[in-house]
Amino acid sequence: MIQTNLKFEQHRADFDYCQSITKQSSNAFYTAFSKLPQTRAWSIYAVYAFCRTADDLVDIHHDIAGLVALRRSLTDFAAGHIPNHPMWRALAVVFETYDMNIDAFFDMLSGQEQDANFTQPTTQRELERYCYYVAGSVGLMILPMLATNHQTITQPAIHLGIAMQLTNILRDIGEDYQHGRIYLPTECLHHYQLQSTALGAHTPSTHFIELWEHEAQIAMTNYESALTMLPTIDPVARPSLLAATALYRELLIVAREQQYPVLTQRVFLTTNRKTQVLQQVATTIQALTIH
Numbered sequence: 001m002i003q004t005n006l007k008f009e010q011h012r013a014d015f016d017y018c019q020s021i022t023k024q025s026s027n028a029f030y031t032a033f034s035k036l037p038q039t040r041a042w043s044i045y046a047v048y049a050f051c052r053t054a055d056d057l058v059d060i061h062h063d064i065a066g067l068v069a070l071r072r073s074l075t076d077f078a079a080g081h082i083p084n085h086p087m088w089r090a091l092a093v094v095f096e097t098y099d100m101n102i103d104a105f106f107d108m109l110s111g112q113e114q115d116a117n118f119t120q121p122t123t124q125r126e127l128e129r130y131c132y133y134v135a136g137s138v139g140l141m142i143l144p145m146l147a148t149n150h151q152t153i154t155q156p157a158i159h160l161g162i163a164m165q166l167t168n169i170l171r172d173i174g175e176d177y178q179h180g181r182i183y184l185p186t187e188c189l190h191h192y193q194l195q196s197t198a199l200g201a202h203t204p205s206t207h208f209i210e211l212w213e214h215e216a217q218i219a220m221t222n223y224e225s226a227l228t229m230l231p232t233i234d235p236v237a238r239p240s241l242l243a244a245t246a247l248y249r250e251l252l253i254v255a256r257e258q259q260y261p262v263l264t265q266r267v268f269l270t271t272n273r274k275t276q277v278l279q280q281v282a283t284t285i286q287a288l289t290i291h
Contacts, residue, residue: 001227007108011090017087019045019085021045021048021049022044022082028244032247047094047142053087054067054112058112059115074102074109078102104140105141107132108134111133111135113133114130122186124187126185128162128166130220133196135162135165136159136161139158140154140157140158147233147237153229153232160222163249166215169215170189170215171251171267173199174265177199182196184215194211202264204259211290216255217253219249226245227245231290238285239281239285250273
């Protein structure tokens with residue numbers, strides 16, 4: 001363990017770089033995983049930095065050439081040639097320390113490539129397949145930092161990623177529509193008698209709420225499935241996993257309480273609401289420990 005910690009300390013600046021990206025980009029993600037033991041937390045920051053880099057190339061910079069270059073760098077990394085960059089140097093330490101799955105990293109890039117060449121999904125299955133590539137894959141990436149026996153719980157980890165991505169989609173419907181993207185499947189829109197233009201409305205219709213709740217229930221089912229892995233998660237990592245799950249899941253509850261404002265604004269958790277959720281998580285963890 002001393003030798004392992006030394007590797008991380010030698011690359012402190014690289015991990016600080018990844019930590020700053022995580023903290024600036026996702027408060028909920030950072031809040032959940034920052035309480036892990038140092039090497040586990042730093043490792044997750046390195047993974048997050050990779051994912052954020054890929055995501056920003058598509059969503060912010062619209063840099064397809066940059067995405068191609070990132071895949072090329074990942075191919076080099078997989079072959080043992082570490083690019084001279086803080087993120088890659090940090091990831092090299094992570095791969096030396098944990099039983100990482102490089103295929104999940106390639107899958108994540110495939111998801112970003114789908115976004116770069118976006119087409120609206122036709123079926124729910126297509127939507128959830130997309131959710132795997134951009135987020136279920138991330139669950140597989142961070143799983144080795146959460147569970148020693150992670151090979152036995154890959155499916156629940158995928159379900160967690162899918163649930164979180166569906167949550168992101170449900171909170172960003174209006175914003176995505178304004179950017180020309182509709183992630184809700186065409187078959188679902190037809191089933192609930194909605195035209196795509198309904199996503200540009202200022203107030204949600206009854207049919208829209210029914211569709212939103214349909215997708216929210218699928219997300220909740222995936223959250224419940226994900227939590228079946230909790231007993232296999234290392235005890236030291238259970239609070240972080242439960243916090244991440246609870247914070248994301250709470251977004252759906254808040255959207256419902258606020259009468260579905262997602263067509264015109266992004267739902268978020270107030271500081272007080274986050275505190276309440278984390279207090280509930282602490283109580284749950286304490287009860288699990290006692291029993």
